[in-house]
Amino acid sequence: MGLEMESRPSDLGYIERVWRSRSEGVSEMTSVATSHWELVFWERRGEARAAVLGPEAQASRAPVPGDAVFFGISFALGTSMPHIPVSRLVGGNAAIPDVTRRSLWLKGTAWHVPGFDNAEAFVLRMVREGIVDLDPTVAAVLGGAAPDVSDRTLQRRFVAATGQTQGAIRQIHRARQAAVLIQEGMPAPEVVHRLGYFDQPHLARSLKRYVGRTATQLSSPNAAEPLSLLYKTCPWVPA
Template identity: 70%
Template sequence: MGLEVESRPSDSPYIERVWRSTSHDVSRMTSIAAAHWDLVFWQHRGQVNVAVLGPESKASQALVPEDATFFGILFSLGTSMPHLPISGLVDGSAEIPDATRESFWLKGSSWRLPDYDNAEAFVRRMVREGVVERDPLVAAALDDASPDVSERTLQRRFVAATGLTRGAIRQIDRARRAAVLIQEGVPIQDVIHRLGYFDQPHLARSLTRYIGRTATRLRDRDPAEPLSLLYKT
């Protein structure tokens, strides 16, 4: 019962993670905040669906179709689709129409449906055909480099490439790290100290906003109310 999720990292600079899941006896989940955007494919009752899911600035409740299979490509920060400006997808999505069991249309071309094992080859084609691109300035800043531009320029490029400010991305990432540590059984005070929260109320507010769970509920996992993809970075 619940939402069974499997994921793996990728060696592609354009991909953060590749994931797949199936749903059984679950009708909704908590979709936690995410700085990355997804290209998601799912099948339900013989119908194939494709959508771009934008970054999520806060946790929310999402419906889950019964007995569905899902596959997604989570793109790295700084990667975007120029024909679908990411700023317009924050807390939203864009459906890609006319999908079949074998192919779908994207930016005027027919594409074979990718799968869990060939996601990298699929994204390489997206790069070659200019469907996705990566801002090297944002990528460098995320690797703790010091780009030779003003802070204002850097913030503008962050919002253009990710849809979120650099500060919001850091807060989301910290809350996700805290949730993983708590699920692993790390004491609350250690989580606060490791991740730089002021105190326990500060951590609690962050978890509520970005994860949609209290520390107690994170420890007492309920398969009837699953979380979306939460992985250790």
């Protein structure tokens, strides 16, 4: 009972992670803040749907269709769909019309609905047909390279490509890392030290805002009140 979830990383630079889940006996979850936008498909009682979900600036409660199967592609920071600007999707979504269990329409063309094992091929086609783009400067800076543009230009490009500032992305990333470490059993004082929080109250405020849980709640999760996807990532690079 609850929200069963499985995910995997991807070697494709356009994809952050691929995931799938199934809901049973749960109607609501806490949606953890995220800097990534996603393409999500779900099926319930023979009805198929799909949507582009934007980044989430803070944790929130979200409804979960009961007895449904979900599949999602979380896109890497710096990727975008030029015809649906990410900046307009922060905290929201855009439904994809005319979806069936096997097909969907994107920019006037029929596509096969992808799955957990062939997400990369689907995204590569999106790239070839100009539906997904990647800002090379943003991607390079995220990888640790020195920016070749001014700070103001870089910030503008970050917002255009991700819908958020570098500072907001950094805070969300750190809170998610903290939540994973606490779930794995690391004491809060050690998390504070490792991730550079000022003190435990600072950590507590961050967790409440971006994860929607206290350290105690993360240490003893309740299956009846599930969280959205949390996973280990590489440390944040840009200063």
